[in-house]
Amino acid sequence: MSDMFVTLGTWNWLIFGIILMALELLAPGIFLFWLGLAALLVGLLSFAFAPGWQLQILLFALFALFALAAVPLWRRLARASAAPSQDNPFLNRRSAALVGREFTLEKPIVGGNGTVRIDDTVWRVAGPDTPAGSRVRIVQADGAQLTVAAA
Known part of the structure; x- marks a missing residue:
């Protein structure tokens, strides 16, 4: 040894x-x-x-x-x-950047679910029953699911 x-x-x-x-x-x-x-x-x-x-x-x-x-x-x-950058705090969290913005419903919210077109993407939204063409404000984002309220 x-x-x-x-x-x-x-x-x-x-x-x-x-x-x-x-x-x-x-x-x-x-x-x-x-x-x-x-x-x-x-x-x-x-x-x-x-x-x-x-x-x-x-x-x-x-x-x-x-x-x-x-x-x-x-x-x-x-x-x-690895902390989020101050230049682009919503990098890789696109849905969080949508909170507070207003959009027009593409399909009506029926039974709590509908869709809205944002730029070139269709997003699923949840909220109170609302007819298509209504303006809604995004109040919460959970992954790809957005929660909306009437604008």
């Missing part, structure tokens, strides 16, 4: 780091990336300073601790950058 540690060299750390980063591609979760980076750093430091195997293991353990701390920080940063 001690022979394995003695033979730990630069190339072993670099290969180990590359394998961990490749595993990250197969099972994404950000964690293996940081451990692979720690192994690569130990490999690069081994090229520069040629430390003993004990120091290599200690360096990897130290970098792995930083990796454990980096994972939640990285996830928080990624979550913050």
Whole structure:
């Protein structure tokens, strides 16, 4: 067992780091990336300073601790950058952008359901029975279902 540690060299750390980063591609979760980076750093430091195997293991353990701390920080940063943009807050939420606008019913609302044409799309609407051609205001959007009220 001690022979394995003695033979730990630069190339072993670099290969180990590359394998961990490749595993990250197969099972994404950000964690293996940081451990692979720690192994690569130990490999690069081994090229520069040629430390003993004990120091290599200690360096990897130290970098792995930083990796454990980096994972939640990285996830928080990624979550913050995924916030809706201020330039276009309704991007990928087209129905939410329709709330408050008025349109003309294409088909009457009978039994609580009807349709309205918005640009080149026909949307299903729900609301009180209303004849076709009436103006309605969208008061709520739930996915592709719009709720309307008389305008």
